[in-house]
Amino acid sequence: MLLPPPGPAPRRPTPADTEAVSEEWIAAQRDNEARTNRPLYFALAGLALFSLLFPLLWTLRILPGSFALGGVFACAAIAAPISVALVQSRRVVAERLERARERLAAERDERDRALHERQREHARRYTEWQAAARAYEAQPLWYGVTADVGTVVVVGGDEAGWSALLATLGVSRLREGGDLTVVDLTGRSVVRELVRLARRCAVAPRRWVLPADLPRMTLGTNLDAGQRARILSAVAAASGDAGGGTDGADADETLLLRLLEVLGPRAGIAELIGGLRALLTPEDDAAADDPALALLTPEQRVRVRERCADGPDLRRRAWELERRLSPFEAVGTRADGSEYAQVKIISTDRASGRAAARVYGTYAVSALSELLEVPEQPRTVDGRRSRARPERTRTVVVCGAETLPPGEVDQVLTAAADSGVEVVLMFRTAAPTALARFSDPGCLPVVMRQGGGSAADAARAVAAAPGVAGHDPGGLRLHRLTEVIGEAVGDSVTGAGEDPDAEVEADDRFFPSPHTESGAVIRNAAAALTPLDLVRHVRSATAWGRATAQAAEADAPATAGDGGAQPVRTCGLDAESLRGLPSTAALVLTADGPVLADTNPGILTLSTATLATVEDSRNTAARPDVGDGGTAAESRAGRRRRTVDGRPRIAAPGPATPDTPDGAAPGSGSPTPVGADGQVPPNLGPPPERLDWRG
16 A cells, blocks of 8 residues: 555544623622622711701701701711712722623634634645545555566466466456467466457457367478477477487487478478388388378488488487377368467367376477567468557466476577567476576566475575565565455366366357457457456456456455555465465565565456556655644655666565555555655645556
């Protein structure tokens, strides 16, 4: 998760209790005044009484009139200052009450002003928090994985995991209109979902199931004499140990080259077998009942014996070559048109066995190696020039590469590197040929679920890989969706219990006409597909898409209030952890550290998935103080890394925290704020130009 959780929403400031001059306080002030002025009131009452008494005494002739009048004036003189004092006291109390009212009004105005300031600040912070929360909740949780290497070595995995990986590779190539060639030596039909997806995308894969489809296959038949001789000698060497190792393979190649000099560079394998039998047949034996010898004229037999007679141990070598090449006698004899096909699949029959898979796989891989060395010719689709881009991507995938001779693996990698073709080698076990390439900087190692015997070797190879030594053991986290989908799909994607030879007929039942259900014409190749169309096809045509759609609730987007908690568990790098990996989980070993990815193509149908990589999205930053929850967790997106050719590298994740669980693609470091002053720009939001995969 590149954007950290924004924390809880800022609380809206509430106004304080309103203060006013209460009636109790006014009454208390007046009571205090009354208690203070009570003696004065008594004095006034006494003076009033005396002022009345003096006239009464004068009326009764007790006091003289002058004395009574003087007494009245004396009482009035004494009462005047007392009355003034009482009036002033009443005025002082009134002024005190007015000043109290004015003070409270001023305080109320100040509180209102401060409240309005806090409310404006809250509105600004809440707007920022709302934008950060929308960005946090809308950010992708699954990113694409890309690498700047031309070779990927996959060690381990079961049929379901390989099926998911092949379908994901097919999605990538169909999206950009690239070429995909798959050599499946497992006999388990791991290409089943790939075939369904390609046909739903209106691309008809060209399929050969060996050995039944050898007569229809033109692979390796249109090469020059030297290339064909190298292919057939490699097949003979892979058939057994009687050929004498490297020296025997060189001798076989020399013998085949001499035969092709006599029979012509376009001679079929059946004619080559006839030439080998001519070396084993006496000169006086016409062998009219031999169909292989019948393909050669008497002059050709004589020339073959003359050209190849000086070879060492000729008869034994010719007999061995004939025996080893006889299964390929019908190659290309009933081949149809050689139109270009965007998706090509070469697979072995389940009933053939491991030895036959080794021989047929050697033929296919060796022929591909020779073809990769030939400059690519402009291709046509339906009689028209292909609209593919000049830099179109070509990928060759070999499933079950552990059955091939190590020399053939090295040869295909060398040829692919020279021609710019990407190669994916998938080994069922931790074979030494695969583990030896973990330290190759031009190779990307990928480890999937390990079997019982090879888990320890794979764990040692992972521990010795570059970038793993300083890795945090708790930095890799498995999402619950990865475990749920692997268990839900299981063997259904490989057609367990079904006849693999009937798969083509089963696929044809989906499209009995040359049109898809949308009316698009099925062709051998198609232009690049739009992401939304491709997602719709993944969801409808593959079991991975359907299962992922049913389990989409396990990938519920995080909300801003849950602190970024995601349903994940920690994954280690020991042998036991590698045995317990889900079917679609893949441990990608990069120079910057291991990355945990999911090969399930159905993830592309989720609203939380994007085709962009973490490198393309890690320039997004979010303010850590937009809420009231203090500082937020740091994002795991580091600075952008690019290679010389401009392609993004895979970057390993930094130390994982509970707020930053692992997704499908890695990241490391912290977001770099935009701007020279270190301030985050105001336009907070998810990664720009994110493709909407919801369909």
